[in-house]
Amino acid sequence: MAKKPELSTNAAPTWCPGCYNFFILKAVQNVLEKMIKQGKLKQENIVMATGIGCHAKIFDYLNVGGVYSLHGRTIAAALGMKLGNPNLTVFGFGGDGDTYDEGVSHFVHNCRYNADINMIVHNNQIFALTTGQGTATSEEYAVTKAQPEGLKIKPMNPIAVALELGATFVARAFAGDMEHMTKIIEEAVKHKGFSLIDILQPCLIFHNKLESMNKQFYKLEDKKHDFKNLDLALKKAREWDYEDEKSGIPLGIFYKVREPTLNEKLSNQKKLMEKGKGWFQVKR
Amino acid sequence: MKINILIGGKAGQGANAAAILLGEILTEYGYYVFNYRDYPSLIRGGNNFNIVAVSNRKIKSHDKKVQLIVALDENTIKEHKTGVNKNTPVISIKDVYMDDKFKKVSNVFILGLLLKFLDLPLDLLIKKLEEIFKGKKFLPLDKEAAESGYNADMKKLKLTKSEINRLDIRAKLRKPAHKNLRLLSGSDAIAKGAIKSGIDIYLAYPMTPATPVLHLLAGRQEKDNITVFLAENEIAVANAALGSSHTGARTMVGTSGGGYDLMTEAMSMQGISEIPLVVYLAQRPGPGSGVPTYTGQGDLNIALNASHGEFPRVVIAPGDVEESIKCTNEAFYFAEKYRALSILLGDKHVSESQFTYEKEPKLIKVKRNIDLKKVNGLYKNYDFTKNGNSKRSVPSVNIVKSTSYEHDEKGITIEDANMAKKMYDKRLRKEETMKKEVKKFQTYKIHGRKTSKNLIVGWGSTKGAIIDAIHDMDAKFLQLIYIKPFPKEVRKYLENAKKVILVENNATGLLSQEIRKETGFEIKDKILRYDGRPFEEDILREEIKKKLI
Numbered sequence: 028m029a030k031k032p033e034l035s036t037n038a039a040p041t042w043c044p045g046c047y048n049f050f051i052l053k054a055v056q057n058v059l060e061k062m063i064k065q066g067k068l069k070q071e072n073i074v075m076a077t078g079i080g081c082h083a084k085i086f087d088y089l090n091v092g093g094v095y096s097l098h099g100r101t102i103a104a105a106l107g108m109k110l111g112n113p114n115l116t117v118f119g120f121g122g123d124g125d126t127y128d129e130g131v132s133h134f135v136h137n138c139r140y141n142a143d144i145n146m147i148v149h150n151n152q153i154f155a156l157t158t159g160q161g162t163a164t165s166e167e168y169a170v171t172k173a174q175p176e177g178l179k180i181k182p183m184n185p186i187a188v189a190l191e192l193g194a195t196f197v198a199r200a201f202a203g204d205m206e207h208m209t210k211i212i213e214e215a216v217k218h219k220g221f222s223l224i225d226i227l228q229p230c231l232i233f234h235n236k237l238e239s240m241n242k243q244f245y246k247l248e249d250k251k252h253d254f255k256n257l258d259l260a261l262k263k264a265r266e267w268d269y270e271d272e273k274s275g276i277p278l279g280i281f282y283k284v285r286e287p288t289l290n291e292k293l294s295n296q297k298k299l300m301e302k303g304k305g306w307f308q309v310k311r
Numbered sequence: 312m313k314i315n316i317l318i319g320g321k322a323g324q325g326a327n328a329a330a331i332l333l334g335e336i337l338t339e340y341g342y343y344v345f346n347y348r349d350y351p352s353l354i355r356g357g358n359n360f361n362i363v364a365v366s367n368r369k370i371k372s373h374d375k376k377v378q379l380i381v382a383l384d385e386n387t388i389k390e391h392k393t394g395v396n397k398n399t400p401v402i403s404i405k406d407v408y409m410d411d412k413f414k415k416v417s418n419v420f421i422l423g424l425l426l427k428f429l430d431l432p433l434d435l436l437i438k439k440l441e442e443i444f445k446g447k448k449f450l451p452l453d454k455e456a457a458e459s460g461y462n463a464d465m466k467k468l469k470l471t472k473s474e475i476n477r478l479d480i481r482a483k484l485r486k487p488a489h490k491n492l493r494l495l496s497g498s499d500a501i502a503k504g505a506i507k508s509g510i511d512i513y514l515a516y517p518m519t520p521a522t523p524v525l526h527l528l529a530g531r532q533e534k535d536n537i538t539v540f541l542a543e544n545e546i547a548v549a550n551a552a553l554g555s556s557h558t559g560a561r562t563m564v565g566t567s568g569g570g571y572d573l574m575t576e577a578m579s580m581q582g583i584s585e586i587p588l589v590v591y592l593a594q595r596p597g598p599g600s601g602v603p604t605y606t607g608q609g610d611l612n613i614a615l616n617a618s619h620g621e622f623p624r625v626v627i628a629p630g631d632v633e634e635s636i637k638c639t640n641e642a643f644y645f646a647e648k649y650r651a652l653s654i655l656l657g658d659k660h661v662s663e664s665q666f667t668y669e670k671e672p673k674l675i676k677v678k679r680n681i682d683l684k685k686v687n688g689l690y691k692n693y694d695f696t697k698n699g700n701s702k703r704s705v706p707s708v709n710i711v712k713s714t715s716y717e718h719d720e721k722g723i724t725i726e727d728a729n730m731a732k733k734m735y736d737k738r739l740r741k742e743e744t745m746k747k748e749v750k751k752f753q754t755y756k757i758h759g760r761k762t763s764k765n766l767i768v769g770w771g772s773t774k775g776a777i778i779d780a781i782h783d784m785d786a787k788f789l790q791l792i793y794i795k796p797f798p799k800e801v802r803k804y805l806e807n808a809k810k811v812i813l814v815e816n817n818a819t820g821l822l823s824q825e826i827r828k829e830t831g832f833e834i835k836d837k838i839l840r841y842d843g844r845p846f847e848e849d850i851l852r853e854e855i856k857k858k859l860i
């Protein structure tokens with residue numbers, strides 16, 4: 028077994044005290060530590076792309092390399108890294124504003140591309156770092172400083188969107204359930220292909236529905252959900268519309284299917300994978 | 312002596328293909344050829360035409376006045392047998408008998424006819440067809456069409472004997488002695504330069520006139536072991552390119568002005584993250600969607616300045632195919648060595664015209680400038696070096712953080728005033744280092760009569776027409792190749808000249824504004840063209856003459 032990796036940098040976190048981002052960071056570190064110790068991952072082979080927002084500060088705290096990208100460009104940068112070296116384990120950390128507003132085109136198309144990227148969305152249903160405006164997953168009735176009459180626009184359901192677009196691993200987690208969240212992240216890392224984990228993350232300052240949500244959560248695995256069945260996955264995805272405070276909110280893996288990844292389908296990328304090389308090791 | 316042959320027809324009739332075939336035949340025969348391509352933004356119909364200029368002089372441009380019009384449809388005659396070409400003889404497909412079975416290959420038929428006309432052997436065309444379409448199903452029909460055209464009844468063509476004599480290329484142009492000449496487009500040259508420089512990944516979203524490079528490189532993936540990927544938009548392209556380059560892949564993106572606008576956020580990110588990036592910006596007339604399939608030099612300022620913040624970049628503008636290969640190579644060199652943003656500024660006129668290519672320019676070997684030594688902990692990706700240029704490493708060797716935020720030496724976000732300034736200063740030092748290194752390269756050229764007091768100033772695709780226009784005049788031409796870092800030493804040429812004339816394919820003389828900014832010299836005489844069309848040798852010569860009186 029490999030020795031315990033150092034997965035924290037020396038940077039002092041600037042998240043609010045008690046922020047659920049700490050939990051997400053910890054969950055990721057738990058998964059990486061376990062898999063590195065098992066010899067399944069190498070720390071220097073792990074990279075991440077982040078966007079800009081509170082979520083993205085994880086870039087400074089998680090001791091792996093990568094690109095602290097621009098707002099919304101998380102998945103584009105992640106895809107680039109995967110094409111640049113298909114043997115890397117690639118993470119994307121985005122916010123809901125980042126992924127479903129500013130960068131939605133990359134989200135849409137990467138669900139189709141199926142590159143092996145683990146996309147983790149810190150979904151606090153608000154633009155937090157810009158002090159609380161409504162995003163694509165905020166409630167129609169949410170009132171913010173920028174939307175004083177309420178958003179007046181229905182939220183998007185990223186789980187359903189990802190399923191319709193052909194994402195091969197689609198899951199939802201809750202940042203307050205460390206054990207469950209950790210397990211889902213581990214499953215996503217093991218999965219080959221594009222994984223979306225939409226992590227519901229209460230924002231203690233601007234969007235906290237912990238009380239109602241806690242009553243709504245249930246786990247798909249407890250209901251013996253068949254994650255191989257796309258129709259059932261879609262049905263489950265539609266159970267919660269990202270604003271109803273009464274309906275159940277399913278957590279867990281909605282859908283998982285192994286299909287050829289983008290890198291496996293592009294012949295020169297496949298060759299690099301077979302040789303275990305990145306482009307920088309190719310002699311020209 | 313220069314003969315210009317205009318070949319035109321509806322889109323889909325193959326005027327361009329015929330012009331390329333003719334150009335290649337004449338080039339391989341030993342003549343210098345320049346093939347200008349003009350086409351509107353549509354797929355079928357309209358009027359597409361090429362002007363194939365041929366000479367025994369090293370030409371790089373065409374004339375407005377052509378010596379022959381070859382018409383695949385009637386509209387070509389209507390469109391072109393006017394103005395200076397009112398009396399130009401015409402070979403029209405409708406004036407000769409052609410078997411119906413050749414309808415789809417009428418361009419090859421007329422090419423056969425044209426060869427007879429120019430008193431060139433049919434064999435040249437047959438060999439060329441065999442070479443290009445080897446193993447293709449339609450090759451026999453093509454060959455038959457060529458032969459049939461060659462043997463067609465010329466008497467029906469409404470041409471006088473003297474008109475025919477005037478076009479006898481072999482009689483007019485001394486028998487060529489050149490060897491190993493080839494025809495190459497600017498796009499061919501950019502792709503070639505990229506491959507010779509060891510490109511790994513090309514990312515793009517289609518946009519004329521950058522698209523041919525996308526097609527060319529995509530077609531070379533297997534042979535040259537590269538990856539070409541068409542992403543969802545230019546924003547994705549440019550940001551993915553930074554991701555790809557972060558891992559050590561030598562990465563290039565290509566687009567035109569509109570796509571470049573979308574990419575500018577990533578250029579700015581390049582500035583702070585110092586991830587190497589080569590950008591091919593092929594201009595066409597703007598603003599907005601402009602005139603998509605035509606040419607212009609209106610994007611100089613965005614190449615030089617677009618993107619927020621202050622950071623170093625290199626902007627290089629090739630004017631022909633040799634320079635396109637060389638400048639692409641230098642763009643990769645700077646990107647790789649200085650983790651810089653290299654912008655190759657081309658346009659439709661270079662990218663889609665074909666030039667006679669004599670020999671490969673001397674190229675630099677672009678080394679992978681990557682530190683493969685493993686270090687403990689975070690790699691110092693932004694080491695405070697004296698010359699401002701920090702070494703870089705890559706994932707799988709080290710833990711490397713590249714970032715869009717201001718950062719410390721290891722790529723961790725900072726907001727501290729001291730560190731913010733220190734890191735800014737590091738990048739500014741790098742810019743100074745790059746300015747010194749640039750001096751090793753040919754940042755500008757002087758063409759024409761070196762002793763002349765008449766100075767023409769230009770950059771990029773106007774090169775061909777300017778050199779040709781002044782070839783027998785008392786004038787010299789200052790061609791700027793590096794616009795950034797700007798070679799300030801050109802000031803002496805400007806000051807020593809009696810007359811300085813700017814020639815640019817834009818409306819406000821963007822280069823002269825830059826020259827003024829960099830040297831303080833103001834150019835008053837300007838020849839500007841901004842109708843989407845390039846300068847022709849004959850028209851430009853008249854304009855320069857007027858200014859010189």
Ligand SMILES: Cc1ncc(C[n+]2csc(CCOP(=O)(O)OP(=O)(O)O)c2C)c(N)n1
Pocket residue numbers: 078079080081082083098121122123124125126149151153154155156157162
């Ligand atoms: C192009 C661009 N537009 C706007 C911003 C300002 N901005 C910074 S963070 C942010 C919102 C982040 O929201 P989200 O992605 O949901 O992340 P959170 O802060 O909630 O974690 C915005 C809009 C920016 N940095 N760049």
